[in-house]
Structures are given as structure tokens and as C-alpha cells.
Amino acid sequence: MDIFLLMGQSNMAGRGLLEDVEPIRDERIRVFQRGRWALAEEPLHHDRPTAGIGLAMSFARAVLDADPGNDIGLVPRAVGSTPLDRWMPGADLYEGALAAADEAAMNGTIKAVLWHQGEHDSKAETDASSYSHRFTRMMTTLRERLDAPSLPVIFGELGSYLAARPDFPHYRIVNAELRKIPDTLPHSALVSAEGLTDKGDSLHYDGRSLRTFGQRYAAAYLRLNRND
Numbered sequence: 001m002d003i004f005l006l007m008g009q010s011n012m013a014g015r016g017l018l019e020d021v022e023p024i025r026d027e028r029i030r031v032f033q034r035g036r037w038a039l040a041e042e043p044l045h046h047d048r049p050t051a052g053i054g055l056a057m058s059f060a061r062a063v064l065d066a067d068p069g070n071d072i073g074l075v076p077r078a079v080g081s082t083p084l085d086r087w088m089p090g091a092d093l094y095e096g097a098l099a100a101a102d103e104a105a106m107n108g109t110i111k112a113v114l115w116h117q118g119e120h121d122s123k124a125e126t127d128a129s130s131y132s133h134r135f136t137r138m139m140t141t142l143r144e145r146l147d148a149p150s151l152p153v154i155f156g157e158l159g160s161y162l163a164a165r166p167d168f169p170h171y172r173i174v175n176a177e178l179r180k181i182p183d184t185l186p187h188s189a190l191v192s193a194e195g196l197t198d199k200g201d202s203l204h205y206d207g208r209s210l211r212t213f214g215q216r217y218a219a220a221y222l223r224l225n226r227n228d
Helices: 056-066 092-107 125-129 131-146 160-164 171-184 207-227
Strands: 002-008 029-033 036-039 072-076 109-116 153-156 188-191
Touching (some): 002 056, 002 092, 056 072, 056 207, 092 109, 109 131, 109 207, 125 131, 131 171, 153 207, 171 188, 188 207
Parallel strands (some): 002 072, 002 109, 029 072
């Protein structure tokens, strides 16, 4: 299998309503849960009772449409409301994701990391303004631990709808930091969130937007592969 590691907070886990989009079911898409592979079906994550549609299924379908050679394996590790600090080397979520990746890789090859996070780090300016440095260090270390120095890393912008949330005052700084990362982290790509909409809470992408976001992640991943 071509295996993709899903990391970040709630917008990677997915909070889109299941009834808002058609389900994606494909025998070529598997999910790694509780130490075993199963046919992928949303929600992929179970970090919260509100977990639903995410971006990974439409990502997988788009990658398969472009290159149907291998089955796809998704390793869901995102957890809602988590700061980047919990994803740094030595922290619990980083170490858990690494252990899951090592176990999953016994049945295939880790092909990329899909990341979406940063809302939590928009609360404090010190966290927001240091985001690109900390993220680059974390992903560089993750690549070293996985013995994959050129592992593609795909990450998405924060939604502009956060402007309506006074509790995330520095999201624009995080987005500016995200735009710096491809210059400091080779084999990485930023995915635009332009035109994507929230589910009514000014915090989480809706199901239709997540389907589009996943397709954009796939396009970025395929571009990186072509360039390599």
C-alpha cells in the first residue's frame, strides 16, 4: 500500500456532517485503526463524538484516479483542540503518530504526511509567530525518525472564517507562517483554503469544503511527486 499519515487537529480529523455529502467507499482505500487495516469508511477519526467528514477520503480517491497503481492506506492520528506543542518530538501525539506509522509501514510505504493544524496556535501571538520554525523542526525530525528525508509534507491554510472568532485573533499570522514553510522545508506544499466555507461555527470546514480541500491536497501531492 501507499500509506498516508494524517496529523493535526480537528479540521484534519474532520467535523463535516455525514449527511451533507455522498459517502466515498472504495475497496482500494484502507484505514489503520487499533493496529489493523480495515475498509475505510468515514468518520476515519474517533477523537471526538462529533468526528465526521474529513479531507482524507477525497484525497485518496483523487490520488487513485490519477495513479491507480497501489491501494491506499490512511493512518488517522489527528486530535481536535491540540496545539503544535503536543506534536513536537518527545510529546505524546508526535510519539503516538510515529509508533502508528512504524506499525502501518509493515504493510506498505509511507508516502506523505497530510497535516492541518494551527487554529489552537492562533490564540497567542508568541505561538503564532513561531509556527513555521517549530513546524519545520518537527517535520524534519519526523522524517529522520522515519528514515525518509524527502517524505512529502502537505499542509493547508486556516479558514478565513476564523475572522469571526475573537478567540483566534492571530490566525492571519499563522497563515503567513504557513506560507513560509515551503522555503524552509523541502518537499512540502501549502494548500489554499480560498473559497472554502465553515459548517456554521466559524471554526470547522463543512463537508463539501472538505471534499474540495482533499482534492487540493491530492493535487499538491501529485505535483510534488512530478517535481521529484
